[in-house]
Amino acid sequence: MRMPKTIAATAMALALAAPLHAKTIDVAAGEDAQTRLQEALILAEPGDTVQLGAGRFLLTDGLSLDVDGVTLRGAGMDASVLDFTGQKGAGEGLLVTSDEVTLRDFAVENSKGDGIKSKGADNVVYYRVRVTWTGGPKETNGAYGIYPVSSTGVLVDGCKVSGASDAGIYVGQSKAITVRYNYVEQSVAGIEIENSRDALVTDNFVTRNTGGILVFDLPNLPVMGGGNTIIKNNAVVGNDTPNFAPKGNIVAGVPRGTGIMVMANEGVWVSMNRLAHNPTAHVLVVAYPKPFTDKAYNPLPRSVVIEENSYVGGGDDPQMPGGPQLTQMLGGRLPPVVWDGVGPSQPIVPEGMSFLSLGVPGPDAGMAEARPVLIDRPQPGAMVAPGRFGASAALDARARP
Amino acid sequence: MRLLAAAMLLSAAVLAAKPAPRQVNDAAVVAASFPQTLAEFGFFADDAGTRPAAGVTPYRLQTPLWSDGAEKSRYVYVPPGKQARSQGDGLLVLPVGSALIKHFAFADKLVETRVLLHRADGWVALPYVWNTEQTEARLALAGRRIDLVTPAGQAISYGVPNKNQCKDCHNLAGITMPIGPKAYNLSAQWLAAFAKAGRLDRVPQVSRRIPLWEDRASAPVAAAARGYLDANCAHCHNPQGAASNSGLYLGWLEQDSLALGVNKRPVAAGRGAGSHEFDIVPGEPDHSILVYRFTSTEGGVAMPELGRESRDSAAEPVIRAWIAGMR
Structure with missing residues (x-):
């Protein structure tokens, strides 16, 4: 059937907004919450809302949702708590594997693995969700708090994460992503965008993590070639928690005290952030430092633009070999932007700004061979901003109508 | 018919x-x-x-x-x-x-x-x-x-x-x-x-069959181990499965040693990696994440994530021997 585009779009929007038989399934805390809540998540139909009552839901196993277009909603991120302290199995607290799902106004505490994972779940919205490991930063905490992966269309908005032993908010192998207005603390990485494209990370507050905001691209994954990402208007403050990631993880190599870190990737725009008191470096731009065999992978950061940001303190206790000597040489602190010096493509900075190149001769050369040098007349580069980025307006409407 | x-x-x-x-x-x-x-x-x-x-x-x-x-x-x-x-x-x-x-x-x-x-x-x-x-x-x-x-x-x-x-x-x-x-x-x-019996159109041509588990002692250790990984891991660990984003693929027909985990770094393993850096370190089962996770019973570490609450003492030596014999 042929339909004018606008009518088709309106019909579609209506269908998504108000399916014919949309209903609300109420689930209260209390006896046998595991079974009642899991059953509700299984029996929900597209358009339905599963409404959590206020209170603490004591859960013994992971929960999962596999129905498109369902909203799981609580009475507030401090009122409805999914408590996984007694969890026995599964790799995460809540797993979502369907599209067009909205998660809002509830908390996940002490899950054994990741907090909430959505995989292959397009157009997912996380709004005012809290994920907390209540014992503070510990290696035995779950890896990721909020973990959307392999998805197109991701909005993480107004959430709060603390204690993740990898990244508080981690978006992997995805595109069309917005991460905004979140608060992440006491995790190894505050926010991490990995092997993803077209991400907007804006207006977040990340503090007391090991590293604030990471944009990484790693080899040997089904989705590579990360980039076209904007990091702007974030407050990245006092990220000084010692790295507590288990050794095998890539984030175990993040120096304590890193503000924003870009590894590999093409086209990252860092602009108008407030970076304060990050003791290693406010902005760190590096190549992937480990050996790899993947021919399709580019380990170098390219077209990384460090626009105007505000910098306060920081760089005064860099966690890197030779750090104390370097800071002494440079008058007590490193400049705000530090590049490992690997490859031909140095970061692009505003005119008149100098930055530190560590002068590492090659990707796997290591700091022992580093020849640090202050680059006080950087080559001008084109300050090209990314093209389309961020989640679609339809997702915005589900979070903040 | x-x-x-x-x-x-x-x-x-x-x-x-x-x-x-x-x-x-x-x-x-x-x-x-x-x-x-x-x-x-x-x-x-x-x-x-x-x-x-x-x-x-x-x-x-x-x-x-x-x-x-x-x-x-x-x-x-x-x-x-x-x-x-x-x-x-x-x-x-x-x-x-x-x-x-x-x-x-x-x-x-x-x-x-x-x-x-x-x-x-x-x-x-x-x-x-x-x-x-x-x-x-x-x-x-x-x-x-x-x-x-x-x-x-x-x-x-x-x-x-x-x-x-x-x-x-x-x-x-x-x-x-x-x-x-x-x-x-x-x-x-x-x-x-x-x-x-007429229930199947024809007998399929099988290029290489997984050995009988009971015969594992006499089967080549790689075949026994790979057969076990196929049956116990590959339903998620394949390019279209729930663990596709890990890049670790453990199916019987997988031929890429990196995809099989040899000298492969974990991606999103979190504490599942323990203190180890690679999924499989040839010759070193005790330093291989695969062994670490497969012998753990702790939620968030144990693999498979579902359906195993205790340790498979018959399979552990097979997987270990396979990795120990790798060069």
Whole structure:
């Protein structure tokens, strides 16, 4: 059937907004919450809302949702708590594997693995969700708090994460992503965008993590070639928690005290952030430092633009070999932007700004061979901003109508 | 073929005249509903689920999924007048109306029965939990925790998966699919008999078969280990499975050693990596994440994530020996 585009779009929007038989399934805390809540998540139909009552839901196993277009909603991120302290199995607290799902106004505490994972779940919205490991930063905490992966269309908005032993908010192998207005603390990485494209990370507050905001691209994954990402208007403050990631993880190599870190990737725009008191470096731009065999992978950061940001303190206790000597040489602190010096493509900075190149001769050369040098007349580069980025307006409407 | 089918129908009709063999309720298999009891499907001639009904064929896998030492019996049902199709090494293609039925028992008592039903809109997986009298198995949509003792003598909280968890493992590129009956994990003899009975279009050509698990001591260690990984890990760890984003692919036919984990760094393993840097370090099982996770029983570390609460002491030496022998 042929339909004018606008009518088709309106019909579609209506269908998504108000399916014919949309209903609300109420689930209260209390006896046998595991079974009642899991059953509700299984029996929900597209358009339905599963409404959590206020209170603490004591859960013994992971929960999962596999129905498109369902909203799981609580009475507030401090009122409805999914408590996984007694969890026995599964790799995460809540797993979502369907599209067009909205998660809002509830908390996940002490899950054994990741907090909430959505995989292959397009157009997912996380709004005012809290994920907390209540014992503070510990290696035995779950890896990721909020973990959307392999998805197109991701909005993480107004959430709060603390204690993740990898990244508080981690978006992997995805595109069309917005991460905004979140608060992440006491995790190894505050926010991490990995092997993803077209991400907007804006207006977040990340503090007391090991590293604030990471944009990484790693080899040997089904989705590579990360980039076209904007990091702007974030407050990245006092990220000084010692790295507590288990050794095998890539984030175990993040120096304590890193503000924003870009590894590999093409086209990252860092602009108008407030970076304060990050003791290693406010902005760190590096190549992937480990050996790899993947021919399709580019380990170098390219077209990384460090626009105007505000910098306060920081760089005064860099966690890197030779750090104390370097800071002494440079008058007590490193400049705000530090590049490992690997490859031909140095970061692009505003005119008149100098930055530190560590002068590492090659990707796997290591700091022992580093020849640090202050680059006080950087080559001008084109300050090209990314093209389309961020989640679609339809997702915005589900979070903040 | 027609004659054979007619003969089978005839014999079924004759049998039906007697009190025993119950008929499979084809409507329950394909209808868009969740029958509350296993008996509604009529897969078994008796309430205790011990004698398969007409058209329900027992089978076994060369190397099966290990589930805390549960004794399993497997059955396949193909509706009258239809046939399964061979596709080389891979899964038998079962027509709409087919079902796969798997009993899980401990100490000769049935605990649960999982069914996979091929409906017009795809496969549906449902778990049924047996009562203590062993007379009825009821639907447990949300799964269940059951305290029991494994054959190894360990008291565990056994996890019956919920309907979604069934799908987590049975998910291939977002579609629910059977896992077990791949030609390379079925015996040549069984396949021949199934074809001869007219239930399968032809005997599939299998390039290399997974060895029988009982024969692991005499089989090449790599074959025994890879067969085990296929049956226990590859349903998620394949390019279209739930663990696709890990880049770790453990299927029987996988040939890329990096994808198999050799000198491969983890991606999102979190504390599952322990203090190790690579999935498999050749010659060093004790420094391999794969061994670390497969021998752990801690939530968030243990692999597989679902369906294993205790350690598989028979498989551990096989996996270790395979890695120890790598150069």
